Structure formats: C-alpha cells, structure tokens
Amino acid sequence: KLNAVGRANEEKRNLSLGGHVGFDSLPDQLVSKSVTQGFCFNILCVGETGIGKSTLMNTLFNTMFENEEASHYQNGVYLRPRTYDLQESNVHLKLTIVDTVGFGDQINKEDSYKPIVDYIDTQFENYLQEELKIKRSLFNYHDTRIHICLYFIAPTGHSLKSLDLVTMKKLDSKVSIIPIIAKADTVSKSELHKFKIKIMSELVSNGVQIYQFPTDDEAVSEINASMNAHLPFAVVGSVEEVKVGNKTVRARQYPWGVVQVENESHCDFVKLREMLIRVNMEDLREQTHARHYELYRRCKLEEMGFKDTDPDSQPFSLQETYEAKRKEFLGDLQRKEEEMRQMFVNKVKETEAELKEKERELHEKFEQLKRMHQEEKRKVEEKRRDLEEEMNAFNRKKMAVETLSLSQPLKKDKDKKK
Amino acid sequence: MTSNIRYKSRIPVKTEDSMEEKQYVGFATLPNQVHRKSVKKGFDFTLMVAGESGMGKSTLVNSLFLTDLYKDRKLLNAEERINQTVEIIKHTVDIEEKGVKLKLTIVDTPGFGDAVNNNECWKPITDYIDQQFEQYFRDESGLNRKNIQDNRVHCCLYFIPPFGHGLRPVDVEFMKALHEKVNIIPLIAKADCLTPNEIKKLKDRVREEIDKFGIKVYQFPECDSDEDEEFKQLDKELKECTPFAVIGSNTVVEARGQRVRGRLYPWGIVEVENQSHCDFVKLRNMLIRSHMHDLKDVTCDVHYENYRAQCIQEMTSKLAQDNRMESPIPILPLSTPDVDTEKLIKMKDEELKRMQEMLNKMQQQMHDKDQ
Numbered sequence: 001k002l003n004a005v006g007r008a009n010e011e012k013r014n015l016s017l018g019g020h021v022g023f024d025s026l027p028d029q030l031v032s033k034s035v036t037q038g039f040c041f042n043i044l045c046v047g048e049t050g051i052g053k054s055t056l057m058n059t060l061f062n063t064m065f066e067n068e069e070a071s072h073y074q075n076g077v078y079l080r081p082r083t084y085d086l087q088e089s090n091v092h093l094k095l096t097i098v099d100t101v102g103f104g105d106q107i108n109k110e111d112s113y114k115p116i117v118d119y120i121d122t123q124f125e126n127y128l129q130e131e132l133k134i135k136r137s138l139f140n141y142h143d144t145r146i147h148i149c150l151y152f153i154a155p156t157g158h159s160l161k162s163l164d165l166v167t168m169k170k171l172d173s174k175v176s177i178i179p180i181i182a183k184a185d186t187v188s189k190s191e192l193h194k195f196k197i198k199i200m201s202e203l204v205s206n207g208v209q210i211y212q213f214p215t216d217d218e219a220v221s222e223i224n225a226s227m228n229a230h231l232p233f234a235v236v237g238s239v240e241e242v243k244v245g246n247k248t249v250r251a252r253q254y255p256w257g258v259v260q261v262e263n264e265s266h267c268d269f270v271k272l273r274e275m276l277i278r279v280n281m282e283d284l285r286e287q288t289h290a291r292h293y294e295l296y297r298r299c300k301l302e303e304m305g306f307k308d309t310d311p312d313s314q315p316f317s318l319q320e321t322y323e324a325k326r327k328e329f330l331g332d333l334q335r336k337e338e339e340m341r342q343m344f345v346n347k348v349k350e351t352e353a354e355l356k357e358k359e360r361e362l363h364e365k366f367e368q369l370k371r372m373h374q375e376e377k378r379k380v381e382e383k384r385r386d387l388e389e390e391m392n393a394f395n396r397k398k399m400a401v402e403t404l405s406l407s408q409p410l411k412k413d414k415d416k417k418k
Numbered sequence: 419m420t421s422n423i424r425y426k427s428r429i430p431v432k433t434e435d436s437m438e439e440k441q442y443v444g445f446a447t448l449p450n451q452v453h454r455k456s457v458k459k460g461f462d463f464t465l466m467v468a469g470e471s472g473m474g475k476s477t478l479v480n481s482l483f484l485t486d487l488y489k490d491r492k493l494l495n496a497e498e499r500i501n502q503t504v505e506i507i508k509h510t511v512d513i514e515e516k517g518v519k520l521k522l523t524i525v526d527t528p529g530f531g532d533a534v535n536n537n538e539c540w541k542p543i544t545d546y547i548d549q550q551f552e553q554y555f556r557d558e559s560g561l562n563r564k565n566i567q568d569n570r571v572h573c574c575l576y577f578i579p580p581f582g583h584g585l586r587p588v589d590v591e592f593m594k595a596l597h598e599k600v601n602i603i604p605l606i607a608k609a610d611c612l613t614p615n616e617i618k619k620l621k622d623r624v625r626e627e628i629d630k631f632g633i634k635v636y637q638f639p640e641c642d643s644d645e646d647e648e649f650k651q652l653d654k655e656l657k658e659c660t661p662f663a664v665i666g667s668n669t670v671v672e673a674r675g676q677r678v679r680g681r682l683y684p685w686g687i688v689e690v691e692n693q694s695h696c697d698f699v700k701l702r703n704m705l706i707r708s709h710m711h712d713l714k715d716v717t718c719d720v721h722y723e724n725y726r727a728q729c730i731q732e733m734t735s736k737l738a739q740d741n742r743m744e745s746p747i748p749i750l751p752l753s754t755p756d757v758d759t760e761k762l763i764k765m766k767d768e769e770l771k772r773m774q775e776m777l778n779k780m781q782q783q784m785h786d787k788d789q
Binding site: 048050051052069070105107109112155159161163165183186188189202252253254258259260 | 532588692
C-alpha cells in the first residue's frame with residue numbers, strides 16, 4: 001500500500017562503474033549555461049552620509065560608478081538602486097548597488113530602518129508574484145533581491161551606535177549582513193583590536209545574526225573560518241593612486257604616511273574583496289534564495305491563508321487549497337452581486353415612488369387651476385350679465401328720452417309751419 | 419614659555435636718558451601690579467565639551483591640559499544608549515604652572531546625540547548654562563559679594579565628525595540653540611582620517627554652512643593696528659584656519675628621535691603637536707595661551723549681560739502687571755519714555771523725513787536746471 005506521496009520503500013545502492021561514462025562534465029555544463037545566462041548580484045550599502053559607501057564600491061569593483069555627493073538634510077531615508085553591467089573575461093555580471101540616502105542624518109531616527117526593510121520586502125514580493133504567475137519566466141526574470149547588506153560602522157573606536165544596533169536587528173532576518181568598519185585609517189592597531197571585540201560582543205549579546213562565511217565546503221572552509229575571526233572588516237577605500245617605491249597603488253596620502261588599500265597590514269580591504277567577491281558570492285546568492293526568501297514566502301503565504309497541512313494534519317494538496325479559495329472567492333462574488341442587485345431594485349422602487357408622488361402633485365395642481373379658472377369664468381359671466389343689464393337699462397332710458405324729445409320738437413315745428 | 423607677545427611689548431623699557439627719568443611718573447608699572455595681583459588671586463576657567471561619543475573629546479582635553487581627567491570612565495553599550503538622555507558631568511581640577519594657579523572645570527555632556535531619537539537633546543545643556551547664569555545673577559545681586567564663585571561656562575568646544583560632508587542637522591540645531599549663551603568653538607574631530615585636501619574642503623564647507631545657517635561662533639577679536647607684523651600675520655593665519663581640525667592622544671610615541679604625543683599606525687606616526695599634521699597647537703595656543711581671558715570677557719560682557727537684561731525685562735514686565743510685588747533684586751528701574759515724549763519724538767522724526775525729501779527734490783530740480 002502506497003502512502004500519500006507514492007514513494008516506494010527502497011534502499012540506496014552504490015554501484016561502481018566499468019568505465020568512464022562522462023557525467024562528470026555536468027558541473028561544466030552547468031557553468032557554461034550560467035556563464036551564457038550571466039550573473040546577477042545585488043548589494044545593499046547601509047551607512048551614514050559621507051561614511052564612504054560609494055568610494056568603497058568604486059574601490060571594490062575598480063571602476064567609477066556615477067555618484068553625486070548626498071546632502072545631510074534629507075527629510076528621511078530613501079533607497080537609491082543603480083544597476084550596472086560589468087564584464088570580466090567572459091563573465092557578465094548585472095550588478096545592482098542600493099544606497100541608503102539620508103541614513104543617520106535625522107535628529108529622530110526611530111523610523112530610519114523602515115524604508116530599508118520595506119525595500120527588501122518589496123524585492124521579495126516581486127519575486128513571489130513572478131513565481132505565482134501562471135505564465136512565468138523565471139529564467140528571464142531580473143532578480144532584484146538583495147544578496148548582501150554591507151553595514152558601515154563609524155570608526156569611533158568605542159562601540160556600535162544605538163542606531164546601528166536597532167537597524168541590524170531589524171535586518172538580520174531578511175538579509176545577510178557583513179558589518180564593516182569604515183574609514184578604518186583613523187583607528188590605530190591596538191584600538192582596532194579592542195573595537196572589533198567590542199562590536200562582535202555587542203552583536204552577540206543582542207542576538208544579531210550576521211553572515212558567517214560557510215565552512216561546510218572543504219575547498220574553502222579553512223580560509224572562510226579564518227576570515228570569520230577577522231570580522232568586522234576594517235576597510236579603507238580609495239580611487240586615487242599614489243606612487244610607493246616603484247609601484248603605483250591605490251592609497252590615501254597623509255603628511256605622516258601613505259595608507260595602501262591593498263596592503264593587508266594596513267586594512268582588511270583585501271579580505272573583504274576575497275570573501276565577498278572571489279569566494280562566497282555564489283553562496284550569498286544561494287542564502288538569499290534558500291533562506292531569506294523562503295522565510296518571507298512562507299510568512300506571506302501563511303498570512304494569505306495557505307497551510308501545508310489541513311486541520312486533520314493531512315498534507316493539503318495545493319489543488320484542494322485552490323478549490324477552497326476559489327469557492328470562497330466565488331461565494332464572495334455572488335454575495336456582492338446579490339447586494340448590488342438588491343441595491344438596484346431598492347433604488348428603482350425609490351425612484352418610482354418619487355415619480356408617483358410628483359405625478360400626484362401635478363394632478364392636484366391641475367385640478368386647482370381648473371377650479372380657479374371656473375371661478376374666474378363665472379365671475380366674468382356675472383359681470384357680463386350685469387353689464388348687459390346696464391346696457392339695456394341705458395338703452396331704454398335713451399329710447400324714452402328720444403321719444404320724448406321727438407314729440408316736443410314736432411310741436412314746435414308744427415307751430416312754425418302754421 | 420608663554421608666547422604672550424602683546425603683554426611683553428607693554429613692559430616699560432628703562433632708557434638711559436636722564437631727562438626721561440625725571441619725567442617718569444611711574445604708573446607704567448600698573449601692568450606689573452595687575453600681573454602680581456592676578457597671580458595671587460588665581461584664575462578659573464570653565465570649558466564645556468560637546469559632541470557625539472567616540473569623537474575624541476576626552477582624549478583632546480587630556481592632550482590640551484597634559485593631564486588625565488578621565489581615569490575611571492565607564493562607557494555605555496550601544497544597547498544602553500538607545501534611549502539615553504544627556505547628562506552633565508563636571509570635573510574640576512586645580513593645576514599650577516610657574517606660580518600661576520588655574521581652577522579648571524571641564525563640563526562633559528555624555529549622551530549627546532547618541533540616542534536613536536535625539537529630539538531636543540541639547541535642552542539639558544542649555545538648561546545647565548542658564549542655571550549657571552542664574553546662580554551668578556543671584557550672587558551678584560546679593561548683599562555679601564565677597565566670595566562669588568563663577569561657574570559660568572566660558573567656552574564650548576563642539577566636535578564635528580569628520581566622516582560626513584559638512585554639518586549635520588543635529589550640529590546645526592545644537593549650535594543655534596547655544597550660540598547666544600556661550601562661546602562656541604567648532605572643531606573637526608579625529609582629523610587623522612582626512613587628507614590635507616579633504617580637510618580644506620571640509621573646513622570651507624563648514625564655514626559656508628555656519629554662515630548660511632546664521633550660527634554665531636566665537637570670533638577672535640581684531641588685533642590692534644599697532645601690533646607688529648608678525649603678530650598680525652599669526653592672527654590672520656589663525657582666523658583662516660577655523661574650524662580647527664584636531665587630533666588628540668593619550669599616549670607618547672617615539673618619532674624622529676623625540677618622545678611626543680602621537681598615534682602609531684602601520685603607515686606612519688601622527689604627531690599631535692606637529693602643525694603640518696593637525697591644528698592642535700593652534701587650538702591650544704588660542705584657547706589657553708592667548709584668548710582664554712578674552713573668552714571669559716565675552717562670556718561676562720556679552721552672553722551674561724544678554725541673559726541678565728532678558729531676565730530683568732521679564733521681571734519688570736511682571737512687576738508692571740502687579741504693583742504690589744517688590745523687586746527681589748536691587749536694580750535701577752528702566753526709565754520708560756512716557757507717551758507724550760514718544761509722540762514728540764515721532765513727530766520730529768517725520769518732520770525730518772519730510773525736510774529730507776524736500777531737500778532731495780530741490781537738489782533734483784537744480785540738477786535738471788543745470789542740464
């Protein structure tokens with residue numbers, strides 16, 4: 001009898017090969033495919049204005065990314081992503097650098113972490129949306145999820161700032177953080193040692209998770225383990241070149257000496273470059289996808305009501321979940337339709353009633369007018385009769401007078417004639 | 419050795435001329451007398467330092483006065499500082515040099531700018547300064563004024579971080595809240611993180627922004643026209659160098675064969691007292707060797723007087739409202755011009771204006787006629 005997923009109970013067996021089959025070329029095939037596809041890497045730089053984020057990026061990638069100096073007077077923090085296409089030998093890299101503009105400048109920094117968290121979540125959301133589409137093209141998708149957050153710590157020599165602690169705590173479950181000490185050429189060697197210990201102990205005692213260079217792969221476990229002990233990296237960035245001896249190197253020239261960026265006894269720049277770009281870049285991408293993104297996705301789907309197991313703890317099939325959701329949705333739709341229909345009917349009734357009322361009023365008015373009209377007519381009739389009577393009376397009088405006057409002048413005439 | 423050139427130039431030089439000696443009255447020794455008395459009395463100075471933690475304030479104070487004021491200091495963790503409020507901590511020390519005694523008070527402001535929400539974080543500081551003014555005002559107005567303690571803040575060193583592009587909003591707000599209560603001297607902290615070009619750019623930017631926001635920082639007084647050229651040149655250089663870019667150090671290192679205060683790096687040694695490394699020497703000379711007394715004078719004559727006048731005005735306006743209340747302090751009543759006089763003044767003003775206009779008109783007419 002098969003259980004729900006249909007796995008047969010089998011033991012794994014190791015077989016030995018009689019000759020060279022050739023599937024050892026699989027990694028090469030994978031590599032060649034990914035080289036053709038091109039790589040994508042997204043770095044988030046968090047640090048106060050002027051701490052050296054842009055300069056460090058320029059130094060790391062040995063190029064001049066366009067950048068204007070940011071002002072200290074932004075009202076809030078906003079994120080500025082810039083995407084560049086880089087190429088080294090035959091490898092294409094689509095690099096996105098996201099800057100936090102205005103970080104650390106406000107007097108009240110309680111909300112400073114929010115835009116950063118929102119940005120990271122938005123990139124996850126976009127990817128999730130693409131993943132959930134019916135017709136999706138993940139292979140073509142420009143992945144903007146943040147693979148690494150470089151957190152720039154100011155070189156005070158004492159400890160982390162309160163803002164650093166609060167921000168890193170909000171970010172550590174969403175992104176891999178590598179803390180670095182910026183402008184480290186202001187911290188002397190002995191101070192640096194104490195400073196690093198203090199920072200790491202503060203991070204540990206406050207439960208902040210930072211990215212650990214992986215030690216499970218034998219090829220790189222040794223170097224990664226030793227690098228883990230050097231965190232946070234104390235870096236110095238520079239794009240200016242200074243002549244030292246008979247070489248020209250990237251450095252900062254002071255009246256008291258020259259700080260060489262790539263000199264390991266001057267700063268940890270080389271270590272950072274090694275770890276970030278040359279050894280663990282692919283691991284960072286993997287961590288983002290397999291850990292941070294999956295956490296986000298799970299939380300989001302749970303919010304939406306999806307579960308992996310139904311109330312009886314049987315594994316839910318996605319199909320059933322979809323059916324249930326669909327039913328719910330259709331039910332909702334129907335209900336809404338009913339509501340709208342009911343509303344329409346009510347409105348029609350209302351309007352009908354109004355119209356009827358209006359009709360009645362009009363009718364009344366008409367009747368009233370008619371009555372008035374009748375009344376007027378009657379009055380006029382009366383007047384006419386009165387007038388006629390007067391006229392008759394007048395005529396009679398007139399006639400009487402006329403007859404009288406007629407008879408009299410006749411007499412006179414008669415007399416005259418005689 | 420003090421480089422108090424101005425003072426030295428006033429010591430009377432005894433000439434060989436006997437004629438001059440006969441006419442010599444002797445009050446030219448007054449400066450000597452003042453000197454003697456002041457040495458006997460001793461001096462006091464109150465210096466406030468303000469800025470975010472980690473800017474090197476304590477180190478700089480130790481470097482300035484070549485002593486260790488902060489022996490057992492406990493620094494807070496980042497977590498403890500999230501909701502930290504600003505404290506005011508005073509350290510008072512008595513130091514002596516060549517018979518001159520100085521009672522130095524350093525007012526520290528730990529917690530400034532360290533919390534996540536720094537709204538009005540300068541309020542405890544302005545309140546403290548006002549309190550000292552109020553205390554002095556009471557003492558000055560009291561009956562027994564023999565032993566007044568002057569706790570007023572004479573100078574505030576404000577530390578601007580070198581990591582940014584100029585002043586930040588919290589810097590501007592702080593300085594604007596304090597510039598009419600205390601002499602502010604802005605400094606660029608930890609200047610060993612900036613190359614000479616970057617220092618120049620930052621100084622220009624900070625000066626520009628101080629102008630733009632109308633912040634009144636401490637101005638060095640103009641030097642007298644009868645000073646020698648060397649002094650004038652130094653003075654000019656000093657003024658063009660503000661804000662001073664400083665570095666401090668608690669440790670002594672060996673550089674160029676000498677033991678100096680400095681910071682040791684793998685790439686070189688920063689010497690605190692090397693003028694091509696930073697402006698520490700300029701700051702020290704200005705603050706301690708030449709302008710300390712002027713800072714006190716400006717505090718007394720300008721900031722304190724402003725406070726006093728404001729205080730009195732508030733009091734008299736309250737008194738005017740309530741005739742029964744007597745003035746709690748002895749002050750001369752301000753003569754308010756009565757209404758009639760004011761009217762008269764106004765009338766005369768207007769008359770003047772009219773006459774001026776007529777004059778202008780006539781001048782114009784004459785000018786036209788000439789043409």
